[in-house]
Amino acid sequence: MVLRYLVRRGSRPQQGGRSRPSPQLLVPLLLLCVLMVVTVVFEITSRVEPQQQQHRNLTRLELELEESTSSRSSNIKDLGAAPQTKRATTRAPAPVPVARQLASDAKDNNWQRNNNLSGPYHNWRLFKADYQEMLHNLRIYVYPDVFINNQSFARVFLPHPNPKDPKIGNYFSEHAFKTALLGSSLVTSRAEEAHFFFMPFSINAMRNDPRLHSVKSISDFVAQYTNRISSEFKFWNASGGADHFYACCHSIGREAASKHHDLHNSAIQITCSSSYFQRLFISHKDVGLPQVWPRPPHQLLNPPHARNKLVFFAGRKQNSRIREKILASWGNDTLMDIFSGNLSFPYEEGFQRSKYCLHVKGYEVNTARVSDAIHYGCIPVIISNYYDLPFANVLDWSKFSIIISEEDVAFLKKILLSVSRQRYLTMYHNLCLVRRHFRWHTPPRSYDSFYMTAYQLWLRRGLQLLSSN
Numbered sequence: 001m002v003l004r005y006l007v008r009r010g011s012r013p014q015q016g017g018r019s020r021p022s023p024q025l026l027v028p029l030l031l032l033c034v035l036m037v038v039t040v041v042f043e044i045t046s047r048v049e050p051q052q053q054q055h056r057n058l059t060r061l062e063l064e065l066e067e068s069t070s071s072r073s074s075n076i077k078d079l080g081a082a083p084q085t086k087r088a089t090t091r092a093p094a095p096v097p098v099a100r101q102l103a104s105d106a107k108d109n110n111w112q113r114n115n116n117l118s119g120p121y122h123n124w125r126l127f128k129a130d131y132q133e134m135l136h137n138l139r140i141y142v143y144p145d146v147f148i149n150n151q152s153f154a155r156v157f158l159p160h161p162n163p164k165d166p167k168i169g170n171y172f173s174e175h176a177f178k179t180a181l182l183g184s185s186l187v188t189s190r191a192e193e194a195h196f197f198f199m200p201f202s203i204n205a206m207r208n209d210p211r212l213h214s215v216k217s218i219s220d221f222v223a224q225y226t227n228r229i230s231s232e233f234k235f236w237n238a239s240g241g242a243d244h245f246y247a248c249c250h251s252i253g254r255e256a257a258s259k260h261h262d263l264h265n266s267a268i269q270i271t272c273s274s275s276y277f278q279r280l281f282i283s284h285k286d287v288g289l290p291q292v293w294p295r296p297p298h299q300l301l302n303p304p305h306a307r308n309k310l311v312f313f314a315g316r317k318q319n320s321r322i323r324e325k326i327l328a329s330w331g332n333d334t335l336m337d338i339f340s341g342n343l344s345f346p347y348e349e350g351f352q353r354s355k356y357c358l359h360v361k362g363y364e365v366n367t368a369r370v371s372d373a374i375h376y377g378c379i380p381v382i383i384s385n386y387y388d389l390p391f392a393n394v395l396d397w398s399k400f401s402i403i404i405s406e407e408d409v410a411f412l413k414k415i416l417l418s419v420s421r422q423r424y425l426t427m428y429h430n431l432c433l434v435r436r437h438f439r440w441h442t443p444p445r446s447y448d449s450f451y452m453t454a455y456q457l458w459l460r461r462g463l464q465l466l467s468s469n
């Protein structure tokens with residue numbers, strides 16, 4: 001009932017203040033409060049003693065979070081079946097019910113309270129409240145090319161038939177985003193109610209199409225497509241493109257918007273190549289997307305005490321001066337696994353047996369190494385200036401990673417050895433908490449990479465109202 005009330009408050013909440021609940025809502029609200037208090041008391045009394053809590057198994061901790069985002073039933077879940085009826089008009093196949101997401105969110109709150117962690121967020125409470133507004137209200141319209149399979153460039157627009165194909169590699173996030181969006185509860189077929197418009201072309205698919213392939217042809221194609229939708233539909237002209245967005249991941253996409261002025265100046269680019277020095281990246285307008293490799297789901301993490309190497313890094317040293325310097329300084333250090341060229345052990349093992357994993361700028365600032373480190377529970381050490389880290393307005397990266405200026409790389413080992421055991425463990429806890437933000441699911445799950453990215457769009461809603469004047 002409460003949920004139905006929230007939904008009815010309208011799909012454009014940014015335009016008005018909060019209205020007060022009417023008297024007939026007070027009873028259900030009170031019931032909800034009582035239920036929440038009972039749940040919290042139960043959770044607290046069933047916790048282990050603080051002494052034991054200190055020795056909590058960190059792999060358990062990770063599992064708890066896994067559970068909280070899966071589809072377990074709970075009391076709170078039963079309160080809200082309403083929002084699904086609202087979704088009846090969407091084209092999305094089997095969206096994940098909002099009620100289920102709220103249920104798992106409630107569990108996360110209990111977890112945070114009971115473990116007394118300020119956690120890896122700038123402000124979890126504010127974020128969570130606004131995020132839930134987003135779940136209920138954000139609407140995205142997808143241009144119909146994504147559903148048309150008989151046009152000549154259909155493959156450029158259709159969702160990838162197998163986004164998990166390991167051959168996709170660095171482009172995985174681009175395909176995973178589109179697939180997740182189409183399976184989410186945010187898609188609407190009623191363009192009039194949409195906050196945003198998705199242009200469903202795939203840079204990776206163009207790269208693999210011999211008719212396009214080159215950087216030049218790709219940017220021509222993208223410009224033509226933008227002109228096409230702006231003449232066939234009224235939405236582009238209404239905002240000058242400011243409420244339109246597209247996704248791309250990895251180098252070839254960086255120039256895609258270069259042949260269309262409004263596309264690169266006004267539309268939102270959701271991109272893995274989110275660094276301040278990229279010519280076509282505009283921070284605050286554009287959105288940083290985590291670059292993720294398709295990795296098998298991996299539930300058990302190697303705990304801190306089983307990580308006996310200080311550092312892991314593997315990557316081509318010739319890609320940057322700074323990598324060369326790191327190799328020259330510590331290539332032979334027995335405490336550190338630092339390699340250029342072939343490894344003598346599996347790549348994953350490097351992440352599993354080290355406390356810290358280096359992310360050192362090569363040709364590009366972004367690589368999948370950051371998400372790999374997060375995936376395998378290795379604290380990321382980021383040595384790549386000007387990287388607009390994904391979700392940095394929500395996540396406080398200093399709570400679960402170490403950021404070192406390229407100028408200070410000579411002090412790398414000293415800096416890492418000076419981190420106290422307590423601080424390391426806190427970072428490790430926080431790293432476990434942020435793992436869910438660096439994963440893709442089909443259909444998407446609450447707080448995963450898709451919904452975190454959608455939240456970035458939510459923060460940019462309404463700007464088009466200014467630009468259309």
Ligand SMILES: *[C@@H]1O[C@H](CO)[C@@H](O)[C@H](O)[C@H]1NC(C)=O
Pocket residue numbers: 057058059060
């Ligand atoms: C941590 O969990 C793992 C897997 O469940 C178990 O094998 C191990 O004994 C646990 N360690 C501690 C200290 O409880």
Ligand SMILES: *[C@@H]1O[C@H](CO)[C@@H](O)[C@H](O)[C@H]1NC(C)=O
Pocket residue numbers: 116
């Ligand atoms: C929670 O953590 C803060 C800061 O570390 C500490 O001051 C406070 O005493 C803790 N509260 C509880 C209930 O453990």
Ligand SMILES: *[C@@H]1O[C@H](CO)[C@@H](O)[C@H](O)[C@H]1NC(C)=O
Pocket residue numbers: 150151
């Ligand atoms: C594609 O299919 C639609 C309906 O299925 C049809 O209306 C349209 O003419 C077809 N286009 C081409 C180029 O065959």
Ligand SMILES: *[C@@H]1O[C@H](CO)[C@@H](O)[C@H](O)[C@H]1NC(C)=O
Pocket residue numbers: 230231232233234237
């Ligand atoms: C949008 O503007 C362009 C350029 O001014 C124009 O060619 C196009 O017809 C307009 N689109 C619509 C739907 O009116």
Ligand SMILES: *[C@@H]1O[C@H](CO)[C@@H](O)[C@H](O)[C@H]1NC(C)=O
Pocket residue numbers: 327328329330331332
């Ligand atoms: C590392 O070891 C190799 C082989 O022993 C040697 O050639 C190289 O100079 C050493 N590098 C450093 C930085 O000490």
Ligand SMILES: *[C@@H]1O[C@H](CO)[C@@H](O)[C@H](O)[C@H]1NC(C)=O
Pocket residue numbers: 341342
């Ligand atoms: C590294 O591995 C690749 C493929 O496994 C192989 O082709 C190459 O020769 C190896 N390089 C060295 C220096 O061993």
